[in-house]
Amino acid sequence: MARARGRCVCGCPGDRGPGSLRSRRRAPSSPEQEASRPVNALAGHGVGLLAGALCLYAFGLQDQPSAPVGGLTPLHVISGALSVALTTLALTWIGMPHPPAGATTLIISLGILTTPVQLASVAAAVVMTTLIGWGLNMLLGTRPAPK
Numbered sequence: 557m558a559r560a561r562g563r564c565v566c567g568c569p570g571d572r573g574p575g576s577l578r579s580r581r582r583a584p585s586s587p588e589q590e591a592s593r594p595v596n597a598l599a600g601h602g603v604g605l606l607a608g609a610l611c612l613y614a615f616g617l618q619d620q621p622s623a624p625v626g627g628l629t630p631l632h633v634i635s636g637a638l639s640v641a642l643t644t645l646a647l648t649w650i651g652m653p654h655p656p657a658g659a660t661t662l663i664i665s666l667g668i669l670t671t672p673v674q675l676a677s678v679a680a681a682v683v684m685t686t687l688i689g690w691g692l693n694m695l696l697g698t699r700p701a702p703k
Contacts, residue, residue, distance in 0.1 A: 587693045591653045593700045594690045600654025601682040604643045608664025609675060611639040622667035632666055639665035 586592050612618055615635045623632040643661045647653055660678065663669055669678060693700070 587689075587698045588701050590701045590703075591655060593703075594686050596652045596654040597656075597686045597689075598682065599650065599652045600643075600647055600657030601660045602679070603646045604639075604657035604659075604661035605664060605675060605678060605682075607639045607642040607646065608661040610642070611635040611665045612667060612670060617665075617667050618670045620667060622670075624666070624668065635665045636662055 590596065612635060615631045617631060617635055620626060620629075620631075623629070623636075639661045640658050643657055647657065660682070664675065664678070669675060690700070
């Protein structure tokens, strides 16, 4: 993206700080990277969703206030750390890295989204976003990275 004084032309801070939208821009801006392949995105967020839900329910946090609302408890820390470790382990094991999947994992394991309807909406959003990104890349003549 074009930059003006350290900022993207759209006004976002670019790659500066935690609010940089780095994850959201990763696939469209670098589709040639293996981690940005559509299959990696689907597998990554799917694994992240499952690992997050597993830890959320295993530690009984589904009926507790989320970490941002009720405060970061020791169980939230354990749930978040374990879920990200499981996601990383699984994606490394199957050879399908997708770093932004860690955000999906944390959103669920920290109790931000907990109900089956919310989890299904995350899954649907991942599929739709991946398909739209893939379609736009194809229209622009950019092919996903080969396996």
